[in-house]
Amino acid sequence: MRRLLLYGGLGGVLLALLQLVEYQHFVRAYPGEVYGGLLAVLFTAVGIALGLRWTRPREVVRVREVPVPAEPFALDREALRRLAITPREHEILGLIAEGLSNREIGQRLFVSENTVKTHASRLFAKLGARRRVEAVRRARELRLVP
Amino acid sequence: MRRLLLYGGLGGVLLALLQLVEYQHFVRAYPGEVYGGLLAVLFTAVGIALGLRWTRPREVVRVREVPVPAEPFALDREALRRLAITPREHEILGLIAEGLSNREIGQRLFVSENTVKTHASRLFAKLGARRRVEAVRRARELRLVP
DNA sequence: GGCGGAATCACCCGAAAGGATGACGACGGG
DNA sequence: CCCGTCGTCATCCTTTCGGGTGATTCCGCC
Numbered sequence: 567m568r569r570l571l572l573y574g575g576l577g578g579v580l581l582a583l584l585q586l587v588e589y590q591h592f593v594r595a596y597p598g599e600v601y602g603g604l605l606a607v608l609f610t611a612v613g614i615a616l617g618l619r620w621t622r623p624r625e626v627v628r629v630r631e632v633p634v635p636a637e638p639f640a641l642d643r644e645a646l647r648r649l650a651i652t653p654r655e656h657e658i659l660g661l662i663a664e665g666l667s668n669r670e671i672g673q674r675l676f677v678s679e680n681t682v683k684t685h686a687s688r689l690f691a692k693l694g695a696r697r698r699v700e701a702v703r704r705a706r707e708l709r710l711v712p
Numbered sequence: 713m714r715r716l717l718l719y720g721g722l723g724g725v726l727l728a729l730l731q732l733v734e735y736q737h738f739v740r741a742y743p744g745e746v747y748g749g750l751l752a753v754l755f756t757a758v759g760i761a762l763g764l765r766w767t768r769p770r771e772v773v774r775v776r777e778v779p780v781p782a783e784p785f786a787l788d789r790e791a792l793r794r795l796a797i798t799p800r801e802h803e804i805l806g807l808i809a810e811g812l813s814n815r816e817i818g819q820r821l822f823v824s825e826n827t828v829k830t831h832a833s834r835l836f837a838k839l840g841a842r843r844r845v846e847a848v849r850r851a852r853e854l855r856l857v858p
Numbered sequence: 859g860g861c862g863g864a865a866t867c868a869c870c871c872g873a874a875a876g877g878a879t880g881a882c883g884a885c886g887g888g
Numbered sequence: 889c890c891c892g893t894c895g896t897c898a899t900c901c902t903t904t905c906g907g908g909t910g911a912t913t914c915c916g917c918c
Binding site for chain 4: 866872887
């Protein structure tokens with residue numbers, strides 16, 4: 567509504583300006599070149615002003631809300647490297663987090679239970695954990711497992 | 713650099729347009745009013761175009777990322793009731809999920825380790841789990857613990 | 859060719875966890 | 889008042905964990 571009034575008023579002023587500038591004796595008093603040049607400069611300025619006014623609303627800052635997705639789980643390889651956790655250890659960490667026993671893990675990976683225990687021990691040392699649940703907890707915090 | 717060339721070229725075109733339009737016989741052929749009106753409209757358009765071009769860089773889109781709270785954790789009391797998990801058991805479940813041993817839980821709750829083991833056993837039965845990590849896993853899925 | 863990391867396996871030992879069962883007191887609803 | 893639930897504790901036994909140590913094999917790298 568306010569914008570409409572603004573544009574209406576602007577149009578009126580423009581017409582008035584046109585009438586004024588175009589007045590007959592003014593036309594005859596000066597050479598056509600000067601007259602045309604003046605007109606050109608004047609209305610170029612008017613046009614620029616109009617353009618500025620019209621484009622002003624475009625300065626509006628668009629705020630786009632980007633919600634963080636629920637839980638895509640991005641593995642933190644950097645943390646893995648920092649803690650010097652080997653691929654095999656990481657694999658076993660995942661199975662521990664699944665709730666499997668050392669024996670079950672060994673059967674699934676076709677290695678002995680003793681091997682799994684060795685990996686697990688080193689894992690706990692690297693994670694600073696003394697119990698399985700603790701290890702899983704830390705691993706989750708460090709984004710090593712989902 | 714590219715912008716400079718653009719503006720230079722634009723200025724040249726403007727001057728050429730001015731010369732063309734202002735040609736003498738054209739001026740005499742039409743009444744001054746029409747001539748002025750044409751000029752006005754033309755250069756208003758030019759001005760608007762210029763204004764648009766100049767103000768285009770101002771329509772900057774600022775993207776502000778608003779992080780959404782990941783997971784508020786709403787306890788599923790319905791699941792608790794369905795599985796007939798008592799308040800005490802739920803409390804101990806929480807401590808197990810924290811990674812505490814039965815002894816530590818007993819000390820924290822001022823009860824014997826045996827009591828904790830009893831609660832834990834019943835808990836595992838109700839959760840259908842045979843190991844701590846498994847129990848914690850299920851409890852998390854069921855929204856019984858964070 | 860030696861060196862170090864990674865993966866594998868073994869043995870021992872103590873601690874922790876888990877299963878089964880029984881028991882006892884408190885408390886509340888029928 | 890009796891019965892069921894809850895919380896507590898115990899005892900016995902088996903399984904699983906976790907720590908420690910040592911050894912072997914393979915592979916890549918200097």
